[in-house]
Amino acid sequence: MYLGIDFLVSPGLEPFVVEVNVGLPGGAEEFHRTHLVFLQRPSDVFSRIEEISRRVYGRAFKDYLDSLPFMKSLKPFKIWMDGQGPFPPESHPGLRLEDKWVQYRILNPLVPMPETMVFDPRNLDKAEIFLRQKGRLVLKRRLGRGGRNFRVVDSPLALRDASPEIHPSVLQDHIDSKIQGHVFSVRSVAFGGEHVCLYANLSRRAHSNHGILAHVVEGDHFGLADQEFGTQFFKQKSWEAEIWFGKAEPAYLYHNLYEDEVARTALILPSRLLKTIQALSIKIERFYDNLDWSSLPPACFEESA
Numbered sequence: 037m038y039l040g041i042d043f044l045v046s047p048g049l050e051p052f053v054v055e056v057n058v059g060l061p062g063g064a065e066e067f068h069r070t071h072l073v074f075l076q077r078p079s080d081v082f083s084r085i086e087e088i089s090r091r092v093y094g095r096a097f098k099d100y101l102d103s104l105p106f107m108k109s110l111k112p113f114k115i116w117m118d119g120q121g122p123f124p125p126e127s128h129p130g131l132r133l134e135d136k137w138v139q140y141r142i143l144n145p146l147v148p149m150p151e152t153m154v155f156d157p158r159n160l161d162k163a164e165i166f167l168r169q170k171g172r173l174v175l176k177r178r179l180g181r182g183g184r185n186f187r188v189v190d191s192p193l194a195l196r197d198a199s200p201e202i203h204p205s206v207l208q209d210h211i212d213s214k215i216q217g218h219v220f221s222v223r224s225v226a227f228g229g230e231h232v233c234l235y236a237n238l239s240r241r242a243h244s245n246h247g248i249l250a251h252v253v254e255g256d257h258f259g260l261a262d263q264e265f266g267t268q269f270f271k272q273k274s275w276e277a278e279i280w281f282g283k284a285e286p287a288y289l290y291h292n293l294y295e296d297e298v299a300r301t302a303l304i305l306p307s308r309l310l311k312t313i314q315a316l317s318i319k320i321e322r323f324y325d326n327l328d329w330s331s332l333p334p335a336c337f338e339e340s341a
Contacts, residue, residue: 037325038085038101041317043222044150044213049258049306051313052211053149054221056320058133059110060101063225065274066296067233070251073268073298074261081233082275092228098279106130106329111280117179120288123337128329135335136178137206142332146323147316150209154178157198163207164192172210177203178336204336215303216260222252222303224313226321231314236303248299255304265301270294 040061043051064081071079089097101107106128113131115121132138140152153166155175167173167189175187175198185203188210189195213220219241224234239247248267250260277285277293285293305313 037104037321038227039225039317039321039324041224041226041320043224043313043316044211045220045222045309046211046213049309050148051222051309051316053143053147053316053320054208054211055136056133056139056143056324058130058324059104059107059114060276060280061225062274062276062292063223063235064233065276066223066249067225067235067251068275069270069296069298070235070249070302073300074251074253074302079233085227085232088228088230088232101279104130114181115286117181118288120286129332130329132329132332132335132338133324134179135337136176137204138333138335140206142327143320143323147320150211152206152208155198155205155207160195163195166207167192167195170209173207174210175205175207177205179204215258216263218260219247220250220303222305222313224317226317229318229322229325231317234313234317238299238303248297250299251302252310253302253304254307254310256306257304258306258309259304260301261304262301265299267297267299270296270298 037058038060040057040063041053042055042057044054045051064085068079068081071077086097089095089100093100095103109124109126109128109131112121112124113134116123117134137152137154140149143149151170153162155163171190173189175189177185180203185205187198189198189207215238218238220239221237222234223237225232234252236250236252237247238250253261271294274293
């Protein structure tokens, strides 16, 4: 299954999986753009994805996507998640994979993830115990994209201030994923039992969603290739957007589908860390590819129905 997997990296250089994105998540276009900026030449990522699809699944990549049983309802479901459309009239149990709590329940036994619990604003006792144990937490929507309502919680007062949250949410152990003054994450793409590509997001905010993109290279230390760097802006339709929406993309997603800011530097990852991220990505992709959709735990949108 084609997946975009988000990793944070602890100060001890241990990777933690924080989210798995299904369908046609961003990753390939962003990697291609970082490749262009840092290496000054195009990547072969799009042709490689097409080759894997034909070799492993026996069909063109777009035909492979159309064959997924949950794909028909996934696109309107994501638009509903963004608050820009109605709940899809046809649902599929595969949509449960959009719930971060479902992701945690099925993946935590298999891969390293930050400890996570459901946030219940009506009962803060368990949340306060969790906060005392960890010292710092993050609050995020169970169904949410782009860091909407993402909050860092570092005190009981901050926890109580978060309690009116109307969206089903989770509390998660805070992973201090930083590099030379930037919060960062790594998006890794896996497909057909293979690791395809990865890139980094850099940000000065509390989270790295839609930050500055950076190429990732293997090295003998952890750091940025250049501490001071300029950026290059892109404003053109992404490969994923063309496949996903054709000529009818929603106007509210213009920034996501067209615009990127790319750093003229690279994130250097030690070989062990890079290879671990790649191996974990393949492990998750193989697990997802063999899932029994009907056996997934219920999602928050089903619990509230």
